């Protein structure tokens with residue numbers, strides 16, 4: 001057997017199954033400012049991969065975190081790009097492997113978050129104890145429901161004054177439709193966080209503060225009697241409330257959690273590392289391990305089948321010194337070995353995986369072998385686009401990633417006509433990365449494509465990168481559209497005659513009709529009920 005045959009042959013069943021079973025691949029999601037970056041860093045700190053919190057590099061105005069890196073991000077103090085962090089967690093030899101995928105919090109980048117969510121098996125929803133459910137929280141819960149992703153909820157910032165815990169539970173069940181099943185319950189009201197009652201055994205996990213929260217919070221476990229003696233009324237109240245929860249059926253049941261009916265809840269203070277260990281234990285104990293995935297035809301590619309993966313994110317210029325292009329893949333089946341040559345399903349061409357890396361923020365290291373659930377960054381992956389499948393052995397293509405319905409549109413023109421090559425290259429790049437959607441028409445021509453986005457900040461990123469990364473400064477002329485729908489060849493000629501509408505084409509050939517607003521669309525549809533005008537998956541999910 002040649003080396004290549006060995007790599008494409010079915011892998012050792014036990015090995016890949018056992019490796020997949022150890023893995024927990026999830027994303028932390030939240031409305032901006034709920035503490036996602038802080039929690040991400042606290043999780044990493046807990047797993048002892050980076051030592052002191054915030055030691056990696058600084059960010060204007062506050063402590064830097066490992067997951068924030070781009071200039072624009074730092075200037076604005078927000079996370080735009082996603083990264084993946086891998087670490088081992090647990091006692092003894094049999095450690096779990098945690099793959100933590102970071103997501104941008106800002107609503108304008110919700111499509112990026114959505115793509116990351118296609119690559120995870122579970123999500124951790126972070127809620128600010130004082131603010132409760134916010135706009136982006138609601139959207140993200142909806143996305144998870146739509147994708148069938150089980151959600152663990154963490155009520156964060158319990159060290160600060162906030163809402164009443166029972167009220168927060170009511171808010172979750174009323175507004176998301178999920179039944180919250182708290183695993184821990186706070187002792188002490190928000191702002192007076194003393195610890196949590198562990199509902200699994202009724203014990204008290206008492207926290208002790210550390211300076212600045214920069215080390216793992218020491219935690220002691222006390223019996224119920226000791227807790228009562230120590231905390232008095234605060235403990236009594238927690239016990240009463242927990243009894244109330246039990247009476248209303250708010251107990252964890254694994255199958256209901258996996259089916260997206262319930263969401264286990266933990267209380268935490270990410271900034272002081274309170275509750276972070278409990279979150280990791282819960283992820284290992286309850287979050288699902290990777291399983292076989294349905295391909296575009298609905299056939300399951302089993303974990304033990306030969307290697308397969310899909311690209312959920314493409315990114316250029318992460319390393320300003322190298323101006324490279326990185327494709328992030330999520331491994332779905334088989335074993336990945338650096339150097340193996342796999343097939344790019346869309347083109348049928350071979351793809352060499354010589355440069356495979358773990359990537360988190362600016363940190364990179366080579367990766368030699370990876371298993372289902374793992375995320376691998378492939379360097380110089382110019383041929384790969386978002387949603388593409390890679391495989392070895394028996395061919396497979398995973399379903400395409402959903403594109404959101406854009407809501408803002410602008411014509412993009414180069415400010416320097418001598419730079420048309422750079423302009424074209426930049427536009428192509430932004431399109432395949434999914435930074436913006438690029439729409440074209442014969443009428444507008446190659447030099448004036450229409451950029452379409454879900455949130456206007458995507459325009460900012462595109463303009464910034466066209467100028468600074470591709471050397472092609474551009475100007476954007478906003479178009480008076482607010483709505484995009486799928487249409488087809490047969491309907492296009494008539495649709496393009498509609499007042500205030502236009503038909504444009506995506507790079508993959510799909511036709512998109514854009515309208516000013518839903519009123520003009522409704523008027524047109526009433527006149528022409530037979531034309532194809534169907535909704536793209538909306539950002540309003």
Ligand code: GDP
Pocket residue numbers: 030031032033034035036037038039105156157158159160268269270271272
């Ligand atoms: P992100 O936008 O969701 O990534 O939020 P960040 O992690 O950047 O946190 C936003 C702000 O909340 C920062 O000033 C954090 O220091 C603060 N923060 C995060 N977690 C906690 C917490 O548990 N307690 C308190 N008091 N502040 C927190």
